[in-house]
Amino acid sequence: MGTLSEDSVLRNSIKARLIATVVLSQVLLATGLILVGIFYTKRGLRQAFDAALHGRAMSVAALVRYPEDNQSGLIFDKSLVPTSLDSEHPDLWEVGLSDGSVFDHSSNWPAGLAMKPDGRSYWNFVWDGRPYRALLLRDVPILDQEQPKPISSPTLTLVYAATTSEMQAQLRIAGMSIAAASLFLLAATVLLAVVGIRRGLAPLQDLAARAAAVSTRNWEFQPSDAAIQTAELIPLTSAMQTMLAGLHRSFAQQREFLGNAAHELKTPVAILKSTLQSLLQKPRTSGEYQAGLQQALEDMDRLERLLQWMLRLTRAEQWAAGALRRDLQLVEVSNTCIEAMERLRPLADSRHINVELSTDGAICLRADPEDLALIWVNLLENAIRHSPEGGKIDVTLNHDHRPCALVCFEDRGSGIAASELPHVFERFHRGDPSRSRETGGFGLGLAIAKALAEAYGGTIRATSTVGQGTRMTVELPMDPTCP
Amino acid sequence: MRVLVVEDERRLAENIAKSLRESGGYAVDVATDGEDGLFMAESNPYDVILLDLMLPHIDGFQLLQRFRGSGHRAPVLVLTAREEKESVVALLNAGADDYLTKPFDLGELLARTKALIRRDKGQPSPLITFNDLEINTVERAVRRCGSVVSLTAMEYRVLEYLAHRPGAVVSKTELLEHLYDYNWEKFSNVIEVYISGLRRKLDDGSSQQLIHTIRGHGYALRG
Numbered sequence: 228m229g230t231l232s233e234d235s236v237l238r239n240s241i242k243a244r245l246i247a248t249v250v251l252s253q254v255l256l257a258t259g260l261i262l263v264g265i266f267y268t269k270r271g272l273r274q275a276f277d278a279a280l281h282g283r284a285m286s287v288a289a290l291v292r293y294p295e296d297n298q299s300g301l302i303f304d305k306s307l308v309p310t311s312l313d314s315e316h317p318d319l320w321e322v323g324l325s326d327g328s329v330f331d332h333s334s335n336w337p338a339g340l341a342m343k344p345d346g347r348s349y350w351n352f353v354w355d356g357r358p359y360r361a362l363l364l365r366d367v368p369i370l371d372q373e374q375p376k377p378i379s380s381p382t383l384t385l386v387y388a389a390t391t392s393e394m395q396a397q398l399r400i401a402g403m404s405i406a407a408a409s410l411f412l413l414a415a416t417v418l419l420a421v422v423g424i425r426r427g428l429a430p431l432q433d434l435a436a437r438a439a440a441v442s443t444r445n446w447e448f449q450p451s452d453a454a455i456q457t458a459e460l461i462p463l464t465s466a467m468q469t470m471l472a473g474l475h476r477s478f479a480q481q482r483e484f485l486g487n488a489a490h491e492l493k494t495p496v497a498i499l500k501s502t503l504q505s506l507l508q509k510p511r512t513s514g515e516y517q518a519g520l521q522q523a524l525e526d527m528d529r530l531e532r533l534l535q536w537m538l539r540l541t542r543a544e545q546w547a548a549g550a551l552r553r554d555l556q557l558v559e560v561s562n563t564c565i566e567a568m569e570r571l572r573p574l575a576d577s578r579h580i581n582v583e584l585s586t587d588g589a590i591c592l593r594a595d596p597e598d599l600a601l602i603w604v605n606l607l608e609n610a611i612r613h614s615p616e617g618g619k620i621d622v623t624l625n626h627d628h629r630p631c632a633l634v635c636f637e638d639r640g641s642g643i644a645a646s647e648l649p650h651v652f653e654r655f656h657r658g659d660p661s662r663s664r665e666t667g668g669f670g671l672g673l674a675i676a677k678a679l680a681e682a683y684g685g686t687i688r689a690t691s692t693v694g695q696g697t698r699m700t701v702e703l704p705m706d707p708t709c710p
Numbered sequence: 711m712r713v714l715v716v717e718d719e720r721r722l723a724e725n726i727a728k729s730l731r732e733s734g735g736y737a738v739d740v741a742t743d744g745e746d747g748l749f750m751a752e753s754n755p756y757d758v759i760l761l762d763l764m765l766p767h768i769d770g771f772q773l774l775q776r777f778r779g780s781g782h783r784a785p786v787l788v789l790t791a792r793e794e795k796e797s798v799v800a801l802l803n804a805g806a807d808d809y810l811t812k813p814f815d816l817g818e819l820l821a822r823t824k825a826l827i828r829r830d831k832g833q834p835s836p837l838i839t840f841n842d843l844e845i846n847t848v849e850r851a852v853r854r855c856g857s858v859v860s861l862t863a864m865e866y867r868v869l870e871y872l873a874h875r876p877g878a879v880v881s882k883t884e885l886l887e888h889l890y891d892y893n894w895e896k897f898s899n900v901i902e903v904y905i906s907g908l909r910r911k912l913d914d915g916s917s918q919q920l921i922h923t924i925r926g927h928g929y930a931l932r933g
Contacts, residue, residue: 490791490792493791493811493813494719494722494812496812496813497719497722497791497814500813500814500815500816501722501726501729502721502725504815505729505732508729508733509732
């Protein structure tokens with residue numbers, strides 16, 4: 228972990244990424260809310276301000292009237308103008324006639340101020356260091372209801388301006404309130420999101436902790452209920468369980484094999500050692516030494532044979548697992564059977580056992596002939612060892628109209644108990660649990676046959692009837708290019 | 711002393727037997743399967759039994775249980791290829807007296823066998839002294855009054871057996887049973903030959919006779 232910088236830890240952490248995403252989206256949302264809030268507040272305030280401006284302008288306009296004595300001309304009573312919105316910064320107003328003549332204006336009316344931009348009834352300007360908003364009203368009729376208006380009665384042009392500093396202060400307050408509320412909500416949601424994400428990721432962390440607790444000593448992997456019930460974690464937990472079970476199984480197999488192998492190796496080593504030690508126990512004649520060394524050599528041979536078998540088995544299994552590759556050739560199966568029978572003829576003859584081969588035509592496979600011969604040798608040797616003296620063994624070869632070659636070895640021996648059958652192909656298995664060395668072998672022959680058959684994509688199975696005999700059937704896929 | 715070796719690995723059994731005969735001066739019988747082993751163990755008075763665990767027919771553990779179950783007392787030294795504590799504990803609890811894991815050292819096997827015999831006979835020291843007689847069971851050397859007495863292998867066997875039970879009367883049959891293995895013809899008169907040989911070599915020229923004949927009963931080593 229020392230090589231991971233803080234930065235990459237954050238970038239590679241799901242939690243950090245989720246939290247960052249949530250915070251970012253919340254910040255965006257809050258910003259949007261603040262902007263929209265300020266925009267609408269500003270609009271509302273301005274509308275209210277404009278309405279007030281309009282009302283005041285109209286009330287100024289209402290002060291223009293025809294004199295009561297029906298004299299021509301208009302009068303304007305300045306004293307009735309309503310007080311300003313902001314008493315410190317009085318409103319500005321000017322009343323004129325539509326013909327352009329100024330009728331009257333507020334006392335503070337700034338002379339020479341450009342007040343009439345084109346086409347707009349509302350506009351802003353700055354005066355006396357203050358922001359002002361002005362309203363221009365044109366063609367305002369003179370609101371004098373007492374007399375019918377003369378046809379060509381003049382209309383009024385009115386400019387009314389008031390300082391907006393009050394409105395802007397309100398806007399500032401409103402904006403700050405909105406921002407404060409949004410930020411508070413932002414903080415709350417981020418907090419909630421962090422807590423939620425932590426909670427949500429808890430099953431993952433729990434799973435990781437439990438997975439970390441699995442070791443070669445402790446294969447127990449029990450994911451928590453939360454992890455089992457989390458939809459996203461279900462594939463992961465089940466994959467882990469499957470993987471661990473597989474690993475455990477193969478680990479146990481390896482350990483068992485190693486244990487068995489070590490156990491099996493001990494006996495030949497013990498023999499060799501005892502032979503040499505007994506040779507050294509007292510002075511001997513050179514003839515005795517020679518005989519002793521000869522014996523030691525024989526003991527050595529046995530050890531070597533066991534090692535070779537073990538290596539062969541390992542290689543067959545590696546090959547089956549795809550770890551080894553080799554070139555295959557088209558092989559006529561019956562030839563390899565004959566080869567195996569020839570190799571075992573001395574053993575069969577010594578027990579007067581008759582091995583018969585029957586085949587219904589040529590069957591070829593793509594294989595290494597030595598591998599096939601080895602499968603047959605192991606099965607046949609097993610059959611011979613379990614046959615009674617003078618017995619008969621049938622080797623049958625056919626393809627049964629299937630894309631598979633079937634090779635059967637049938638003996639008429641004592642058979643194998645049903646409880647034993649599943650174990651006959653296990654490494655170092657011998658029929659009798661405290662096996663008989665009289666029948667020889669190391670209990671590896673059938674395991675090698677099975678490993679080899681499986682390496683060719685085939686299967687091997689045993690059926691047996693106690694008292695009648697055993698039948699071993701090998702099924703190997705035929706090469707489609709075979710004639 | 712007579713030892714039974716129950717070991718299905720014929721070569722190993724032969725090597726053990728040879729070593730016990732040559733270096734221990736024991737009579738050795740070999741059984742190569744559990745059934746024979748149990749039968750022999752129960753029908754002969756062995757002084758120690760060396761038992762392999764992986765045996766055909768009856769495995770070593772069952773043999774041990776049945777042997778102890780029928781009340782036999784002979785010490786049993788188990789030869790095992792398994793080193794796990796559990797299996798060793800189970801063995802000892804089933805009545806084994808000691809164990810050795812394969813591959814073992816023949817010298818150690820011999821020493822443990824001797825130790826088991828000594829303990830069984832109530833002679834904890836490898837050096838047996840009786841009056842002025844001194845028997846070193848490790849070197850198989852005998853001295854009387856400090857001077858070496860040279861005995862034949864069979865004379866030594868007889869003396870060692872008697873010396874393990876000083877004072878007790880040992881019958882001729884018992885001697886035959888403990889000093890000979892299956893393959894020997896058993897003639898009771900050969901015992902008399904060994905006894906007279908022992909007497910000549912040990913007692914002649916000495917004021918005190920050690921080897922006594924108790925007529926009708928047997929022999930005894932007495933002061």
